[in-house]
Amino acid sequence: KTALQLANSETGIVQVVPHGIGFCDMTQAFGKLATSFIWSGAEMACASAHKLGGPKGVGCLLLKPGQEVTAQIHGGGQEMGRRAGTENVIGIAGFGAAAESAARDLADGKWARIEKLRNILEKALEGSGKPLISVGADMARLPNTSCFAAPGWKGETQVMQMDLAGFAVSAGSACSSGKVKASRVLRAMGYDDDVASCAIRVSLGLETTEDEVEQFATVWLAAYGRFLARKAAR
Template identity: 70%
Template sequence: MNRVYLDHNATTPLRPEARAAMVAAMDVAGNPSSVHAEGRAAKALVERARAQVAAALGADGADVIFTSGATEAAALACAGRGLASAAVEHDAVAAWGSGTLSVRADGVVEVFEPAATALQLANSETGVVQELPAGLAVTDATQGFGKLPFAFNWSGAEMALVSAHKLGGPKGIGALVIRRGTDLVAQLKGGGQEMGRRAGTENVIGIAGFGAAAEAAARDLADGRWGEIEKLRNILENGLEASAKSIIFVGKDSRRLPNTSCFAVPGWKGETQVMQMDLAGFAISAGSACSSGKVRASRVLGAMGYDETVAASAIRVSLGLETREEDVQRFVDAWLKQESKYRARAA
């Protein structure tokens, strides 16, 4: 069976550019903090990647702090700040926010005090994109980075979180981007790495892969590749809607990530759909992938006003740059086959 991977919002396959950069970095033995030639060679790799990530983000290199991922970046940005947030935020941000901001039925968050708010650029489950207000304290740009035009220096945000494995880089490496002059309290203390803002010997191999992936992702975005993926997403949704009359597409009337479709057939559990499609050769999800394998009713959909039945029935299909129209059509046919069986059992 030729499997089709449609869970790119959880993680993306490693780009060839990232793989090549990581393999090359494995042969560099030095510690970036060492002053000898080997150390300087390792440091050069880190700084080259920092410049690549900064360029892709529309930021200055000195403002990029490498971390172990977006979760650590969220802790570094949000700890002790008492930020307002909404229930649609990723768990890594929600853990530090109040969760009190209102969410409209279309998934848009209502922000009143941007300077005291954490707000995602795009939601990983629904794909809904937020309009970032000027002066925003923190934005989680993890899902939007590489898929949407985004320039940190123009966004007005004080800090932004990103992760490499959402755009074809390796897992376990991310960054916090910070506007110069913003106060920041280091959470990991020890050596003076990352200009004293994040202690610990740098993950040179992961950082090199991140830089190469960010550069390649920026090129694909500029070349209009995600516009092609959006057309495939629309083909998928039109194909499903034509036959599945009770299907609900979440956030369809909002601006969304070009690759993301979240939908539900009330009563048909998302967990069941994920298993059925897995057996049919398709990798999809029933929400965020950061819950240690747990499948539960989406609190994101609950915040948007959907009841428990719909929230527990939602699945997410997220396409990638290698997704082809034949992959989409195969998924539509396989899913509709299972949906027909569900309707027959429920009748």
């Protein structure tokens, strides 16, 4: 059996889940897309509360009727014998409340508004005329996620400069030594290390405004312009 993310956490790209797949990680998409475990056709799936604004440290494992799992924690008979230990009742209740709230937000079109803001951001960056690679721009994606690369401008440098300007973005993945490596996701998609190491992910939230998006675009493009000027002067 194989496993697959419904939506990738770095690029936001939504993947087609083959019917009958063994396991589907729905964590990133849960609450942002109109989806259902039953629709997915997966035998098992998972989701996490914190992605919905719920409490950290609580998630759910969804099982197709008749599908069983071997307990990894033994002792009591909690959760129908699948996981021993006293349940985190407060966390579970918080997860339920967050899921109900997320369903209302989705039905009210709040994520559709965020998708429009993401498109405004990408249009502003692409319209600058500066070298830019938009990852997955022509594919189905999460409404709040944008991943793009500025060739030659290292992702970790972008993260630091945006942090100093008051914006939190992410780049690549950290290994055990604390060094930032080129994104293995982008490398698996066929991008070389030069591109994969220069990509960042920008995520928008339900409270993000158009003014904030435009401000980010202005600050990022100005910083990128300074980088290109220094590069040309070498």
